[in-house]
Amino acid sequence: MGERDFYQVLGVDRRASKDEIKRAYRKAALKYHPDRNPGDAAAEERFKEAAEAYSILGEEEKRSNYDRFGEAGLRGGQTFNADTFADFSDILGDLFGFGGAFGGMGRSQRANAGQGTSLRVQLDIELPEAVSGVEKAISLQRYVACETCRQSGSESGTAPTVCAHCGGNGAVQQRHGFLAIARPCAACSGTGRTVSDPCQICRGEGRVADNSELSIRVPAGVDTGSRLLLRGEGSVGLRGAVAGDLEVLIAVGEHPVFARRGKDLFTRVAVSFPMAALGGTVDVPTLDRESARLSIPAGVQGGEVFEIRGRGMPPVNGGSRGSLRVAVQVVTPSRLSAEQRALLEQLHEITEEPELKDEAESWWDHLLNLVS
Numbered sequence: 001m002g003e004r005d006f007y008q009v010l011g012v013d014r015r016a017s018k019d020e021i022k023r024a025y026r027k028a029a030l031k032y033h034p035d036r037n038p039g040d041a042a043a044e045e046r047f048k049e050a051a052e053a054y055s056i057l058g059e060e061e062k063r064s065n066y067d068r069f070g071e072a073g074l075r076g077g078q079t080f081n082a083d084t085f086a087d088f089s090d091i092l093g094d095l096f097g098f099g100g101a102f103g104g105m106g107r108s109q110r111a112n113a114g115q116g117t118s119l120r121v122q123l124d125i126e127l128p129e130a131v132s133g134v135e136k137a138i139s140l141q142r143y144v145a146c147e148t149c150r151q152s153g154s155e156s157g158t159a160p161t162v163c164a165h166c167g168g169n170g171a172v173q174q175r176h177g178f179l180a181i182a183r184p185c186a187a188c189s190g191t192g193r194t195v196s197d198p199c200q201i202c203r204g205e206g207r208v209a210d211n212s213e214l215s216i217r218v219p220a221g222v223d224t225g226s227r228l229l230l231r232g233e234g235s236v237g238l239r240g241a242v243a244g245d246l247e248v249l250i251a252v253g254e255h256p257v258f259a260r261r262g263k264d265l266f267t268r269v270a271v272s273f274p275m276a277a278l279g280g281t282v283d284v285p286t287l288d289r290e291s292a293r294l295s296i297p298a299g300v301q302g303g304e305v306f307e308i309r310g311r312g313m314p315p316v317n318g319g320s321r322g323s324l325r326v327a328v329q330v331v332t333p334s335r336l337s338a339e340q341r342a343l344l345e346q347l348h349e350i351t352e353e354p355e356l357k358d359e360a361e362s363w364w365d366h367l368l369n370l371v372s
Helices: 006-010 018-032 041-057 060-074 082-096 127-132 273-278 338-350 363-371
Strands: 119-125 134-145 171-176 179-184 207-218 227-230 246-252 259-261 264-272 280-284 292-296 305-309 323-331
Touching: 006 018, 006 041, 018 041, 041 060, 119 134, 119 207, 127 134, 127 246, 207 227, 207 246, 264 273, 264 280, 273 280, 273 323, 292 305, 292 323
Parallel strands: 119 246, 264 323
Antiparallel strands: 134 207, 171 179, 227 246, 259 264, 280 292, 305 323
């Protein structure tokens, strides 16, 4: 029998990266796995070849020896080490929904047997609440611990027993040639324990369905898309198993006065025609308790933007606040009193004709350019 080409077995180039080799093995394992090809000896042989090829090419030292000397460089102890076992277990677990290739449960499966479901909810808040932070209550439908049996699942005075089907391992094995695949035990749901006298309240699960509210502290500075992860606040697992997590997705509502970009806030302020010409000061609304004073220079043009530092959004992880950027909107009066008209006519008579300048951006266009 001629020497095998492990690269050809996996269908990869000799310059393939470790990730490419791993993906190729996943593909081959999925295609030729004995569970998917019952009674097919050729498929089982291809599966074994792919596993052997990956055991060599998936390890840097073995791959280097193989590249230099071929299979001769592997003689004297070609074995699967513990890391290779772990890789096989992870890959097969991803492909078929179980862990523990080559006997036993996967590295984390036994610990997570019966684990509670993780939950995801959206929490809507307003922009002012995102500035200061806020305490919010959310409604949850989840499993909580059964207080009657204290999560054991058994009636008072009794206790769960070792599962007779799996011997307390939480898994049963099926062999396919040299490969042993461990599946979660259906009799005990992978927990390794069974309940002979179940609690009447939770029916042996150690948990009950519940509709309740949970108070959540939303930190200042969050934005739409921010995520809060609350460990262990999801559904409780079977009979004391690990609870799932709760992921809260933040959605910040639009504000009628302010727009936001990162740590900066954007707004506009109306300035009268005389103030635009002469200059002055105006009060600018903020999302804090007090307004800010903004000096308007004489001759300001509509659309000009001014920066007020430290009045924007606070960062979630601490540090200095962003800026409040204020666009000036010069308001031309649509109705004039007789006195106002007379004064403006006098001004018009002594004012030189203005020169045409490049059209200034509108305040909104300017803000959009700043945001983009």
